[in-house]
Each structure stands twice: as C-alpha cells, then as structure tokens.
Amino acid sequence: MRHPEEQYLDLLAEILEHGEKKIDRTGVGTLSIFGAMLRFDMRNDVVPLLTTKRVYWKTAAKEMLWFLRGETNIQSLVREKCSIWTDWPLDKYRKATGNDISMEGFEARIVADDDFAAQWGDLGPVYGKQWRRWLGPDGKEYDQIADVIEMLKRNPASRRILFHGWNVPDIGSMALPPCHLLYQFYVSYPDESTKSKDSASPENGHGDKDSTRPILKMLCFQRSTDTMLGAPFNYFNASLLLRMIAGVVDMDPGELIWMSGDTHLYLNHVDAVKEQLSRSPRPFPTMKILSRPDSIDGYRIEDFVVEGYDPHPAIKADVAV
Structure with missing residues (x-):
C-alpha cells in the first residue's frame, strides 16, 4: 500500500512538470495547475502530518483555535509566539508609514501596546469573523460553526451541513480573502458486515474504543493553495477541525477529502520542492485529544498530543505576501 504522503509528493512533481508559469498578485510568479484532490484516512488516530519535512503542528493548531475563537487580530497569536499571520499587517504598516521595522520589532509593539495592535494588528473580517460572527443583512451575527454542530446532532443526513x-x-x-473557503460534512455509519475485532481495538482521539458510533467525514475546498508552504498546514488544520467537531458531536473521525482550485508553487520555492522530493516518507504520527468538551470553544492547545512524529528536517521557504 502506498504511503498517503505520496499523494502530496505526486502533486508537487506534477506542478513542477506541468504547471503553467503565471505572474501572480505577489509579483513572485508561480507554476500553477487547476484542480487537485487528496484523501486522508483518519481512523485509528492517524493524522496527516507530513514527514518529508517538519511541519510545526502546534503553530497550525494555534491558528485553528484562533479561527474558532472568531478572532481577527494577530495580537493573541503573537503572544503565543505564532507569527504566521504577521507578514500581512507588517507589510501594510511599512507601506503606510515608511518605517522599515523588523518583524521582531513590529511584533514586540503588537504585544506591548494594545492601541498599536488595534490599529495595525487587525486583518479585517477574515476567517474567524466569517466562521463565528457572519454579519447578515438583517444586522444579526450568525455562528456557522455552531449551526454545523447543531445540524450534525439534529439532522446528520442533511446535505446542507x-x-x-x-x-x-x-x-x-x-x-x-479566504483560501480554504468551504467545509462540508458527511455522516456515515459502520458496516456491521465489515467490522472486525482489529478495527474496533485502536482507541480514537478521545479515549474510546467504540466502533459503533457514526463516522464523520469532511471535505475542504481551497480556491488557492501555496502547495509548498500552505498545504502542509492546511492538511493538519483540516484534520484537527474534523477531530474536534467529531468529539463534540460524539462521532468518530473518518476521511478527510481536500480539494484545491488554483494549486501552485511559487518560483522561489522550486529548489526547496526538489529537495523535498528527494526524501522518502516516514510513517504518519498519531494524535490524541485529551479532553471532550461540551462545546467547540472548550478545546485548548494543551489538549492535543502528537505521538510518533519523526520527520525529515524543516525546509526553509519565504512567504509571498
């Protein structure tokens, strides 16, 4: 059986070989293909955390929790030593003021000065705002995550989850604008005829051994994917979201299906990609979630434990802003 990470390596190779060269919004330039799909089986605690380079999964998890809190300001992320969103407000600040401040200096001011953070650290109505506080034409805010959880509990056969x-x-x-812009959920049920003693034995991420619970699957669609830097975070983040929601609705995580529209490599990432393609995947790690909160808001970074992660070294590549 092929290692599931081979899907990702095949995608990198396809973009290198067949990608169209385009000048993009950032001015860096990309090699791009249109349309991609990867599938990850998340049973038995397996998590799609790439091994051909180190992925800093705690950084990704902090970002997902930030989304779920409905936040749009980088201050709380920076306080947790998470810099993945700093490039955008930093670039805006430099252009607006002419001050070529370092990232370290900018982040220090964001942490220390609430007024400065309010003015320069907010990203506008990005992911968290839309997920938890979508403003409707009636003036009310709508919590899409809460609605998904309620539908999974009340009407799991719906095609509108x-x-x-x-x-x-x-x-x-x-x-x-959101890159990973749509998430859809699908509930299936264990097939009694295919159940085996072995399949029922591994614990799921919440400490149970019940193979009779419903299985929650999720599809994530991205309009645009930075395949070298962004996609490894996206896979893990999506798998974490699936695991958290499955825990809240008392289901077991099943398959994660990831789809992408414009799927690209930045031209300044080509050498890094070639280095990654020279490496062989190692076994995916597993992840335990130590709590089962009543609400999606109850998860904390301390609840997530990744075991058996033995990746190749990290590969440095610059973010295109």
Missing part, C-alpha cells in the same frame, strides 16, 4: 468564508461584501476589507 457546511460553512464557508466567502462573504462577498467583506472581501475587499480582508487582509487576505
């Missing part, structure tokens, strides 16, 4: 972030009137006010 989804949420998205593409709020057209808000796009122009966002530091970056």
